[in-house]
Amino acid sequence: MNRRDVLKAAAVAGAYAALPKYSFAAAKGSDKLKVGVIGCSGRGIAAVRDMINADRNVEVIALADLFPDRIDYALDRFEFYKNNKTKPLPADCFNVKKEMIFTGWDAYKQLLQTDVDLVIHATPPVFRPMHLKACLEAGKHVFIEKPGAVDAVGARQLYECADLADKKGLSVIGGIQRRFHKGYMEGIARMKAGELGDITSTQAVWLNSKFFIQKMRLQNPDPESMEYQVRNWFIFTWASGDCYVEQHVHNLDIILWGLEKKPIMVNGLGGRRWDLPVPQMGNRFSHFAVDFDFGNNLHCYSYSRRETGAQEMVQEKFMGTKGTLELSLQRQRIIDNDGKTLWEMPQKDLPQCLEEEHKVLIEAIRSGKQNNMIRELADSTVMAIAGRESAYAGRAFKYDWLLAKSQKNYLPENCQFGKKPVDGIPIPGQYTLS
Numbered sequence: 001m002n003r004r005d006v007l008k009a010a011a012v013a014g015a016y017a018a019l020p021k022y023s024f025a026a027a028k029g030s031d032k033l034k035v036g037v038i039g040c041s042g043r044g045i046a047a048v049r050d051m052i053n054a055d056r057n058v059e060v061i062a063l064a065d066l067f068p069d070r071i072d073y074a075l076d077r078f079e080f081y082k083n084n085k086t087k088p089l090p091a092d093c094f095n096v097k098k099e100m101i102f103t104g105w106d107a108y109k110q111l112l113q114t115d116v117d118l119v120i121h122a123t124p125p126v127f128r129p130m131h132l133k134a135c136l137e138a139g140k141h142v143f144i145e146k147p148g149a150v151d152a153v154g155a156r157q158l159y160e161c162a163d164l165a166d167k168k169g170l171s172v173i174g175g176i177q178r179r180f181h182k183g184y185m186e187g188i189a190r191m192k193a194g195e196l197g198d199i200t201s202t203q204a205v206w207l208n209s210k211f212f213i214q215k216m217r218l219q220n221p222d223p224e225s226m227e228y229q230v231r232n233w234f235i236f237t238w239a240s241g242d243c244y245v246e247q248h249v250h251n252l253d254i255i256l257w258g259l260e261k262k263p264i265m266v267n268g269l270g271g272r273r274w275d276l277p278v279p280q281m282g283n284r285f286s287h288f289a290v291d292f293d294f295g296n297n298l299h300c301y302s303y304s305r306r307e308t309g310a311q312e313m314v315q316e317k318f319m320g321t322k323g324t325l326e327l328s329l330q331r332q333r334i335i336d337n338d339g340k341t342l343w344e345m346p347q348k349d350l351p352q353c354l355e356e357e358h359k360v361l362i363e364a365i366r367s368g369k370q371n372n373m374i375r376e377l378a379d380s381t382v383m384a385i386a387g388r389e390s391a392y393a394g395r396a397f398k399y400d401w402l403l404a405k406s407q408k409n410y411l412p413e414n415c416q417f418g419k420k421p422v423d424g425i426p427i428p429g430q431y432t433l434s
């Protein structure tokens with residue numbers, strides 16, 4: 001980055017002093033970006049691999065997790081990555097010293113006091129707004145997993161974080177990876193260029209056949225304990241937002257990206273299959289169907305399910321007067337109203353979208369051209385939260401009500417280990433919108 005670029009970046013940031021340190025370090029070109037991970041299991045550690053595949057000039061130097069065994073897992077995975085026979089990752093991308101390992105509830109704060117330039121954030125979603133704010137206050141760029149929040153209070157904090165990132169010139173890319181998929185990008189561009197005619201209807205689907213708990217990680221087998229619930233965050237509404245928010249946010253994000261407007265009304269239904277024991281299997285629903293009304297007779301019909309043995313299906317559709325855009329990670333195409341394929345994205349040699357998102361983030365950091373997608377992530381998170389709330393309550397409501405009025409806040413007042421009673425399964429007709 002030359003001096004003029006630095007000054008331009010400073011102007012965007014609004015204040016020279018607010019620029020993150022790395023904007024200057026990047027001028028040296030060869031400097032490695034220093035990376036810290038908060039939430040060091042499945043996705044957090046896979047994101048390390050994806051980031052290194054996107055750009056070898058990064059170095060993981062710090063890890064933070066609630067549990068020491070997850071740090072062991074992360075370090076084991078790093079050895080696996082380095083020694084992988086088919087595609088080894090460079091050893092000099094991993095440099096985590098003992099003093100840069102942090103565990104416990106304040107681990108994220110300690111990691112943020114180090115000189116990492118960039119944080120990969122992949123804890124359960126409920127902690128995201130609080131941790132993101134801390135990352136930005138500490139002047140760190142962030143790769144942040146989805147969803148952005150689990151409730152209206154958290155969602156409002158995301159928009160505040162978006163403003164803070166702008167003010168500080170910090171880049172934040174969210175793990176809504178379909179936005180970085182070349183087939184999705186071209187399909188959506190074709191739709192916006194009018195190839196489908198007028199859009200008459202849309203559909204978002206995430207049907208998953210797995211519903212499990214992470215028994216092997218547990219030291220405390222009591223479901224009414226914080227440890228059990230954080231380790232099995234995805235079956236508890238307070239920690240995950242329910243499968244509708246945690247998973248289906250990906251599909252809803254595509255609908256918002258394609259339509260470029262938000263719904264007016266939401267009307268959801270859902271339930272939980274009878275054979276899942278409570279509280280061992282958490283308190284979330286297993287299936288949802290939600291109708292989002294975008295006005296002018298345009299709707300999004302959305303289906304989300306996690307039921308063992310049921311059929312898997314993950315896709316989005318935009319139906320138009322001239323044809324339909326069908327999107328999934330495996331296939332992106334436009335068909336006419338007789339089912340004839342009008343366009344299809346060749347899949348051979350398509351770049352990995354899970355790596356592309358890191359390329360975009362690193363490019364933004366190195367160039368000093370801030371890229372902040374917190375608002376996009378917040379918008380799709382809000383859509384997901386609205387659908388869940390409507391299904392839980394068994395009531396239709398005006399979409400704007402959620403951000404304007406809802407005071408729902410699932411973040412525990414005290415984040416600490418010990419007893420944690422499990423809320424009952426929401427009962428439509430009895431659950432109150434608040």
Ligand SMILES: NC(=O)c1ccc[n+]([C@@H]2O[C@H](COP(=O)([O-])OP(=O)(O)OC[C@H]3O[C@@H](n4cnc5c(N)ncnc54)[C@H](O)[C@@H]3O)[C@@H](O)[C@H]2O)c1
Nearest residue numbers: 039040041042043044065066070122123125145146147175
């Ligand atoms: N973009 C994608 O395709 C994708 C795929 C999978 C998961 N995800 C998202 O990534 C996130 C993590 O999912 P996962 O599958 O890796 O879950 P996981 O349970 O495997 O990992 C979460 C990690 O966070 C740690 N953790 C929990 N609370 C913490 C806290 N307060 N402070 C520090 N660490 C804490 C846990 O100990 C665990 O190691 C979720 O939001 C999930 O939706 C995204």
